[in-house]
Amino acid sequence: MNFDLKTTSFILPLESYGAVYGYQVSNDFVRRWQELNEIFRKNKSYLPFGSLATALRWHLGCFIRLDPYQDMFKSGQQLFLVASKQVPKDALATCLDFWEDEIDRQCDTPVLGSLVREGALTECALDIGANIQTRKKACPTALGWVWEASKWRVAERLVQQDLKVDTDTPLKFVLDSQASLVCWDRPLGNQTGKVQGYGMHVITPRLITVPGFELPAIHLNSSISRLATQWKDSKKYSLKHAWFQVSQDKPLLNISIGSTKKEEKWLKVWSDLSVLLLNRIGYTDISEPEGYDLANLQPVRARYEKTPVNFPIGKGVGLPFHHYVAAHAHSILNEAKPINLQKEAPKQLPVQELPAQKPDATHWQSIIQDAGGNQLQIICLYSSHIVRKRLQDELQQLLMGVTEAPIEVEDGNWFRAGPLKILFVSPEDNQQFLLSTNPEDAIFSWIQQAIEGIELSENELSGFIVETCENDRLENSPKNYADPKPLIRRLLAKHGHVSQFVRASTLRQQDGKGVCHGAKRAIHDLLRMTGCYLLPFEKSPDPSKDCWYIGHFIRKSSKDKNQFHIAITACKAGSHQSLMLSPAGNWEIMPRGISSYISAQDRPKQKADACQFINHGLNVFINRFPNARFILLMDGRASGSLWSRLYDTQSEEKGILPDISSDERVSTIRIRNDSGILPRPAGTIDFNRPLDEKGELNPGGSKGIFSHIDSDYHGAYYCTQPSAILDNDRARKKTRFADQPRNLQNDRQAQTVTEIVVLNKGPFAEKELVTTVSKLCFQNLTWVDKQKTSLPSPLHLAQAYVTNALGDIV
Numbered sequence: 001m002n003f004d005l006k007t008t009s010f011i012l013p014l015e016s017y018g019a020v021y022g023y024q025v026s027n028d029f030v031r032r033w034q035e036l037n038e039i040f041r042k043n044k045s046y047l048p049f050g051s052l053a054t055a056l057r058w059h060l061g062c063f064i065r066l067d068p069y070q071d072m073f074k075s076g077q078q079l080f081l082v083a084s085k086q087v088p089k090d091a092l093a094t095c096l097d098f099w100e101d102e103i104d105r106q107c108d109t110p111v112l113g114s115l116v117r118e119g120a121l122t123e124c125a126l127d128i129g130a131n132i133q134t135r136k137k138a139c140p141t142a143l144g145w146v147w148e149a150s151k152w153r154v155a156e157r158l159v160q161q162d163l164k165v166d167t168d169t170p171l172k173f174v175l176d177s178q179a180s181l182v183c184w185d186r187p188l189g190n191q192t193g194k195v196q197g198y199g200m201h202v203i204t205p206r207l208i209t210v211p212g213f214e215l216p217a218i219h220l221n222s223s224i225s226r227l228a229t230q231w232k233d234s235k236k237y238s239l240k241h242a243w244f245q246v247s248q249d250k251p252l253l254n255i256s257i258g259s260t261k262k263e264e265k266w267l268k269v270w271s272d273l274s275v276l277l278l279n280r281i282g283y284t285d286i287s288e289p290e291g292y293d294l295a296n297l298q299p300v301r302a303r304y305e306k307t308p309v310n311f312p313i314g315k316g317v318g319l320p321f322h323h324y325v326a327a328h329a330h331s332i333l334n335e336a337k338p339i340n341l342q343k344e345a346p347k348q349l350p351v352q353e354l355p356a357q358k359p360d361a362t363h364w365q366s367i368i369q370d371a372g373g374n375q376l377q378i379i380c381l382y383s384s385h386i387v388r389k390r391l392q393d394e395l396q397q398l399l400m401g402v403t404e405a406p407i408e409v410e411d412g413n414w415f416r417a418g419p420l421k422i423l424f425v426s427p428e429d430n431q432q433f434l435l436s437t438n439p440e441d442a443i444f445s446w447i448q449q450a451i452e453g454i455e456l457s458e459n460e461l462s463g464f465i466v467e468t469c470e471n472d473r474l475e476n477s478p479k480n481y482a483d484p485k486p487l488i489r490r491l492l493a494k495h496g497h498v499s500q501f502v503r504a505s506t507l508r509q510q511d512g513k514g515v516c517h518g519a520k521r522a523i524h525d526l527l528r529m530t531g532c533y534l535l536p537f538e539k540s541p542d543p544s545k546d547c548w549y550i551g552h553f554i555r556k557s558s559k560d561k562n563q564f565h566i567a568i569t570a571c572k573a574g575s576h577q578s579l580m581l582s583p584a585g586n587w588e589i590m591p592r593g594i595s596s597y598i599s600a601q602d603r604p605k606q607k608a609d610a611c612q613f614i615n616h617g618l619n620v621f622i623n624r625f626p627n628a629r630f631i632l633l634m635d636g637r638a639s640g641s642l643w644s645r646l647y648d649t650q651s652e653e654k655g656i657l658p659d660i661s662s663d664e665r666v667s668t669i670r671i672r673n674d675s676g677i678l679p680r681p682a683g684t685i686d687f688n689r690p691l692d693e694k695g696e697l698n699p700g701g702s703k704g705i706f707s708h709i710d711s712d713y714h715g716a717y718y719c720t721q722p723s724a725i726l727d728n729d730r731a732r733k734k735t736r737f738a739d740q741p742r743n744l745q746n747d748r749q750a751q752t753v754t755e756i757v758v759l760n761k762g763p764f765a766e767k768e769l770v771t772t773v774s775k776l777c778f779q780n781l782t783w784v785d786k787q788k789t790s791l792p793s794p795l796h797l798a799q800a801y802v803t804n805a806l807g808d809i810v
Contacts, residue, residue: 014129061250199313212715318748358401361418370576371531372589531590551794667762
C-alpha cells in the first residue's frame with residue numbers, strides 16, 4: 001500500500017518562468033512621486049497607487065505590478081511598474097494624468113504623465129528566473145516583483161486547458177486580475193433553503209519557499225467563494241470584494257467594495273479611484289455596484305467575507321478537487337518536479353483521547369491544583385431558560401464522576417461537588433442588557449451590580465459562561481449603542497474572572513443522544529481558559545529531566561496597527577500545569593494571565609519594545625528552572641515580524657531569534673499551518689487513476705509524520721492528523737460538481753498538514769523532538785469528541801488567548 005502523499009505544489013526549472021516587461025523611471029519622476037507621497041503623509045494617509053494599478057489592469061487587460069515602495073525605492077532599480085505585456089506609453093501617461101489630477105487638486109497640470117511622454121520611462125525585459133537568487137542548502141530569495149510575476153506565467157499556462165474532474169464536461173477557468181483561476185461559467189447554486197446564494201471554485205497560484213528545496217515552488221490552493229444574490233449585507237456578513245467581467249478577452253477585475261451614506265441610505269460603492277479613472281478614460285458605462293443585479297451573476301459577482309448562517313453552499317472544495325487540480329498541473333507543467341511527502345514512521349502516532357470515565361473528585365483536585373488553585377467556580381450568567389437548561393445538563397454530565405446529585409438549585413445558590421462549585425445567575429433586566437445593545441456606561445453599571453457579591457478568594461479559579469445577544473441585534477443596533485460582550489468580558493477580567501459567551505440559538509439543538517454540543521464546547525472552552533485541562537500535556541522526549549513547552553504567538557492589533565498583542569504560554573510536560581506571561585512581565589497561572597491581559601491598557605507599540613518584553617520574560621522563565629529543558633514553539637507567520645530567522649528567505653547567520661534560542665537547554669521549533677503557503681495533500685493515488693464503477697474516486701489519505709521525497713536538503717517535517725469529520729464525509733469521493741444538489745450545503749473536508757522546522761534541536765535528538773511536537777498537535781486537552789488542534793497545544797493555547805479572548809477587543 002502506498003502511504004506517500006501527493007501535493008498541489010511543484011518545483012519548476014527557473015527558465016520555465018519566462019520574462020516580463022519592466023519599466024524604470026527617471027529621477028524627475030521619482031522626485032514628483034515623493035512629493036505626492038509627502039502630501040498624503042502629512043494627512044496621515046497613504047498614496048492610493050493601488051487604484052492606479054487596478055485601473056491599468058482593467059484598461060490594458062494584463063497583469064500589472066505597481067509597488068513603488070518595494071520596487072522603486074528599496075530595490076534601488078527605480079522600477080516603477082512590471083507588466084505581463086508591453087504597456088503603451090500613451091495609455092500609461094493618460095492614466096497617470098487622471099490619477100494625479102484626482103489626488104493633487106492644487107496642481108494645475110499633471111506632471112507624471114507629461115514626464116512619461118517626454119521619455120522618463122525606460123522599458124526593459126526582465127527574466128524572472130535570473131532574478132531568483134538560489135542558495136546552497138537554503139531557500140531562495142528574490143525581489144518583490146518576482147513573487148507576483150512568476151505566478152502570472154504559471155496561471156497563463158494552467159488556464160489554457162480545461163480541468164478534467166468527475167463529470168462529463170471539463171471545467172473552464174478564466175483568469176482574474178490577481179492571476180487566480182476562476183470557474184466563472186460553472187457557478188454552483190442551491191436554492192432549496194431559505195437563504196439564496198451561489199458558490200464558485202477558485203484556484204490561487206502562489207510562489208512559495210519550501211524548506212528543503214533550493215528553488216521556489218508553485219503552490220495551488222483551491223477554495224470556494226460564496227456569492228451574494230443581493231447587495232444588502234451586514235457588519236458580520238459583509239461584502240468587500242467583487243469580480244467584474246469587463247469583457248471576455250480581459251482578466252476578470254478583482255475589485256474592492258465600500259459603503260457610503262446618501263440621503264439617509266447606505267449604498268455600495270467601488271472603494272477606490274479606479275472606476276472614476278476608467279470613466280474618465282472613456283468607460284462611461286461602468287455604474288456603481290448597486291446598478292448591477294447580483295442575482296443575475298453577470299457582469300458582477302460579490303463574495304462574502306464571512307458567510308451567513310445556513311448558506312446553501314458549504315465551505316471547502318473537498319479532497320477529490322485538490323487531486324484533480326494536482327493532476328491538471330502535473331499534466332501541463334510537465335517539466336516540473338512534484339513535491340511529494342513520504343512517511344517517516346510506518347505506524348500512525350498514538351493519540352491521547354479523553355477517557356470515557358468522567359474525572360472523580362480526586363482527579364479534579366489534581367487538575368485544579370496543577371492549574372494553580374484549590375477550587376474551581378463556574379458561574380452561568382443567563383437570560384433564556386434554554387441556556388440554563390442546556391448548560392445545567394452538560395455540567396451534570398461533566399460531574400458524573402464526582403456526584404450523581406442533580407444540579408437543581410435556585411438562582412443565586414451555589415451547587416458544590418468536590419472541588420467544584422456552580423452558580424446560576426439571572427439578574428433583573430437581564431434581557432435588556434445581555435440580549436441587546438446599550439450605551440457603554442449603562443452596561444458597565446448593570447454588570448457591576450449583577451456580579452456584586454460573587455467573591456473570588458486567593459486560591460480560587462473562576463470562570464463565567466455568559467449568554468449574549470444574537471447577530472441580528474448587533475446588526476440593527478442604534479448608533480452609539482455597544483455590543484455587551486467585550487464590555488462584560490473586560491469588566492469580569494478586572495475582577496479576575498475569565499469568560500466564555502454563548503447564544504441561545506446555538507444551544508437549541510441536540511444530537512440523537514441528547515447531547516448539546518454547543519453547551520458542551522462552551523464548558524470545555526471555559527475549562528481551557530481556567531487552565532483546567534482534562535488531559536496532561538505530552539511527556540518529554542527525555543523524561544529524565546523536567547521539560548517545559550513554551551508557546552509563542554503575536555498579533556498586530558486591528559484597531560492600532562502599532563500595538564503588539566503578545567501571548568506566551570508555558571506548559572509542563574507530562575502534567576496539567578500551565579503558566580502565562582502577563583503584560584506586567586510576570587508569569588501567572590493561566591486565568592490570572594488571561595484576565596490581566598484582557599484588562600491591560602498598555603502593550604508594546606514598537607518592535608524593539610516587543611522584543612525586549614519577550615526576551616525578558618523568556619529569560620526570567622528559564623532561569624527560574626535551571627535544571628529543566630525547554631522546547632520553544634514559535635508561530636512562523638505572525639511572529640516573523642519580530643524574529644526574522646522565522647522567514648525562509650532569511651539566512652541563519654543574519655536571522656534573529658529570541659535570546660534563549662542560543663541556550664543549550666532550549667530547542668527552537670518553527671510551526672506553520674496555513675494551507676495557503678504549505679504543500680496541500682492531494683491524496684495518495686496516481687494522477688491517472690480512473691473512476692470506479694460507481695463513478696467515484698477516493699484520492700486516499702495518510703496520517704502521521706512526513707518529510708519530502710527527493711529534496712535538495714533536509715528542511716521540514718509535516719504531520720497530518722486523524723479527522724473523524726473527513727473519515728465520515730460521505731461525499732469525500734466526489735467533487736461538488738458530481739454530487740447531488742441537496743449535498744451542496746455540506747462542508748467539504750480536505751487533509752491539511754502542520755509544518756515543523758527544527759531551527760535548533762537543543763538537548764534532544766531531532767526525530768524524538770519532532771515526534772513529541774507532532775503528538776502535541778494531536779492533543780485536544782479539554783475538547784469533546786475527537787477534535788484536534790492543528791498547532792501544538794501550547795502554541796494553540798497562546799493563539800487562542802489572543803484571537804478568541806481578545807478578538808472583540810483588539
